[in-house]
Amino acid sequence: MIQHILHINHVSKHFGGNVAVSDISFSVDEKQIFGLIGPNGAGKTTLFNCISGFYPVTSGDIIFDNKAINSLRPDEVCHLGMARTWQRVKPLGSLTVLENVMVGAFAITNATREAEEIAIEQLGSVGLIDYAQKAAGSLSIGLKKKLELARVLATRPKMLLLDEICGGLNHTETETILGIIRDVRNKGATIVFIEHDMKAVTAICDWIVVLNSGEKLAEGRPEEITRNPEVIAAYLGGGYNA
């Protein structure tokens, strides 16, 4: 039987009178690669911020691993096994690449040496080991995204929230990142993936939810989504009737 690891239950998020996310519900299965897509301003990142504890929800419930997490702080959410990356990468600039990943590893150990071992292993798995002693702030954007991935993976999450992890990357870099993500899933983690580039998403996702203007527009398997006229209209504008 397939287990749901994340339930989004009628979640809304208002900023004053501004409705950023409106009554969204969906479930994510364990070990799924789940895509959350939609045009700019659809509410994807807002929803991510709600799930990861950075924004309190206005109404609705978020259930992760059978626990309600609506009122938890981001660090508590992380300790339950959910880790996120940031659309605009947030390297700890003056720390080295190794130290960045060690900060992630300290979520599961108190010992510095063990954190270092985990970090080195993780840097190896994303191909950043040669940069271990470089200052994180000095990396190129592609390497910063890899670092971001290595750092959250070092927390050994059950579920990964990736916010446009491929944004701004070239084709080769995107392929590398997607390869790493597949590996992580094959080792048993669940992935929720925000993208607005449809191509990257359809290539890797098992299931997709499309948001538009804060509402759920459609959900289904990638091949269904790419043929859905409403989704096409949302991406290309209402005037197109192909």
Added chain:
Amino acid sequence: MKQIILIAIIAGIAAVLPLVTGESPYFTGVMISVLMMAALSSAWNILGGYAGQYSFGHAAYFGAGAYTTMILITQFNLNPLLSMAAGIIIACLIALITGSIVFRLRGHYFGLASIAVAEIVRLSALNFEFTGGAQGILLSEVSLWGLDLNSKNPFYYGMLLVLVVTLGITLYLRTSKTGFYLQAIREDQDAAASLGINLSFYKNKALLISASLTSLLGSLYAVYIRFIDTSAVLDLRLSIEIILTAIIGGVGTLWGPVLGAVLLVPLAEVLRSNVIGDALVKQGLVSETSGLGIFLKENLAHAHVLVYGIITVVCILYLPKGILGLFRRVK
């Protein structure tokens, strides 16, 4: 490991220094000031340099230690060491109240609130009776283990001990989970939180460590000087001097605050005691009665704050990582 040896070597040199220079109360006095400022600035650096939370009101903790110790010794005849421990408790209470309220907020709120708290503490001490109000507190007699507390040597070694402890704690923090977490908080609070770091817990932890050490130094200073009032131990100027020492030496480094104190305290001493003006007059370069001579005599003594200011501006413009940054390889 290298750093532990370096701390040991420098502490060793500092420990034998009074034996080499002989009994010069003036020199020992200046050295006590250097050690105290180095320790104060290092303690501030744990919170400001590593966790990135700039406190502009560390005088509050220094004063809390000084006042608690003086009150307990003069009015309750308590053992000086116990009084110092009590000072730490009071400082921690102030820190905990401030931190638990203000660390929920991001940005400059902690800095602003730290000034406000320090002013509240200062004004309270100025207006309450048990703190001696504007007259302050005088300590005429004190004894501990038969030490000669009229001599400066016990305080020299006391300050040195606290400095070594502070550097030891800093060194330990740098290589431990807490130290990594503090630096993560300094670099990016959102990233830190998303990696499982409880922001207010770790900020409070850094503040408590920093406040405890600062309070201990305040207690030591009070027993050393034997007279305190608000302008001596609770003034905003003291808070600023602590920060400037760290900034000029190198914020967020182990040795920066020590270097800052070694350079700035003697410099301030030289300016304050008008050594430069006197030397120029003695050499016959400037006549004591000439306009320049009078100007030097009148004003140079008060110029150390001005010189601090100029050095700070130069440091911010050209040495954003402090003087220590000059010697560090850029990664």
